[in-house]
Amino acid sequence: MQVTVRFAGPIRTLAGRQSEVVTLPEGAVVRDLLQLLADTLPTPFRLEVLTPLEEGRAPLALLLVNGASLRNLHELNRPLADGDIIAFVPPMAGG
């Protein structure tokens, strides 16, 4: 299956790209995608985005699947589907 990964705002600089189409085996979960990105994207992205995310450290960049944020680390085991859009976005406050 293929999913699209998008990087928002300042995270684009860390990832060195705007978006990427990633091919994953059927049955892959969010954690599999993160592992693949950790292996292929620049080190700053891994250190400043992926590692804090995996360790549940705040404040952190958010991971969205089809516009919805993951609510807890357990959701890293959420299965992905063909055509899903995964986005890494910076945090937001206030209003």
Add this chain to the structure above:
Amino acid sequence: MLECYGKKLLRVNLSTRTIRAEALDDAFIARWVGGMGFGTRLLTQEVTPQADPFGEENTLYLCVGPLTGTLAPLFAQTCIVTKSPLTGGIINSYAGGHLGGALKATGYDVIAIEGRASNLVYLLVTPEGVRIVDCPELAGLPAAEAEEAVKTAARRDDLHTIAIGLAGENRVRYACAISETRAFGRGGAGAVLGAKNLKAIGIAGIGDVRVADRDAFVTAMGAAYETLRKDLAQPWSVLGLFGRAGTGTAIGMVNERYALATRYHRQSHFDKAEEIGGEALAKKYPTRPIACLACPVHCGMLHPTVKTRWGPVWTRGPEYETMYSLGSLCFNDDTDMLLMANKLAEDYGMDTLSLGVTVAFAMECAERGILPRDALGDGIPLEFGNAEATIRLIHMIAHREGLGDTLAEGVRRAAQALDQGAESFALQVKGMEFAAWMPERMRGIAVTFSTSNRGACHKRAPIGAELMGFIPMDSSEGRAALVASIQDKVNAIFTLVSCRFLEFALPTQQYVDLLNAASGLQYTEESFLRLGEAIWNLERLYNLAAGISGDEDRLPDICFQPPPDFPKDAKPLTREDFATLLRDYYAARGWDAQGRPTPERLALLGLEPNPIG
């Protein structure tokens, strides 16, 4: 006690050209604290709810607070309270920069501007005295040029200014007042100044600000800086991101949450969002962050002298909200146009939010066949994504030329004039155009837009919590009560005239510590928040008396027609949801079923049963 106040109000009547200083009594100061509190109490006592916002009977109050002019961080703003020509209700509006410090140093906590001058004038408040100066030569000048002219004539390097542009003079209902690189944006304060024939205000002071308990104040101030320092040191601090790329850094995040109003709410995601965002502008154009007085955040992004096809541009901004209103909402991805539109809005003096929504409304009307596509003339089609159309419309509105005359009235009045069902999709509440958020996607925004005393304003909403997923954005549970509590809190901190962004980092108790140390007052967190609630109720009672009933706590029909690109598991706002939210909100406020404050609630807040007038 109350050492941090000048304890004086300067009352200027432009009709009679009389100027007098009045004492503010201690009980008034202790009760209403400053800024929004002062302005709201004064207006609701002195300006009849039936007043014509453009009439001599309207008054504009320029207010500072107890912490203005101190080195406490992020208290640089000045507050305007007046009766809005856009909503007909009470409006409070803020600008940062350096004006507040100058006003504080004059020893006046409030300047009340009454009446109407017979010809164009400016007001000068300096240590040499207060003067009303005739200025026919400034008519029609861009705000920045008028400010420069006043500074030059006054021969003072320390003069800080407010001015209006042509839009204010022409009473465009959403004309704003410009203060150097900042703007009193929402609600039409610039049009009120225009109706008063007051082109500009220049203020310089030489007084110090004293505090009640110096040691306690230094401690509280140090704690506030430490809180900010820790926040800014985080790699993903929102304030830190604002300091690097301005408020426009947020656009990618909002876009990926499918909450970026695009092409007049027909889309919630804009493919070109990142191209008009803060990072993109900082990369593409010369950019220099600038700060207000005593602010380590420096969120203002100055773009000095950019060449565009419409000519050179020197502008601060655009802010996030402008990227929405003149960007995604109009389906514009042309950054040169965004910078030029931002500059024109500064020159003419127009709120970019209301302006952009009005431009987009015209484009939507053309798409629906309500307006002809050639309404702009010069072969420029009125259509989404057309940069030339946007620039042309801005000029037409400021000059009140052709279609611009109708649009200068704001989308509610324009929709009424155009008829043909346009009211159902006019993006406004109580006459004020939508800020950059989608009620159909975010329940907190649905409550905030519909119940705000300013109209469709986003200043008191759980935006961060909903976007970050701390609370689900499409759940109504507890949302109305949460919004009410945020409204109270933000009102309370606006009595101190704090920048809205400080609240991203600073706990309420730290505001209270600063206030008490500076003033000698003994507020608690509870009584401070209760003050915010009292102000909210006072505004509400004033609006009710002005004829803005609970029936106007509603959203236009278009908010119940979700865009097709919403995520498939999103739960768009329904009319049932909205009815529940509004019922919950009135209950949380202790109001009756028609949205009227009850005598019991008013008594709890220390307000008399009929506090207006």
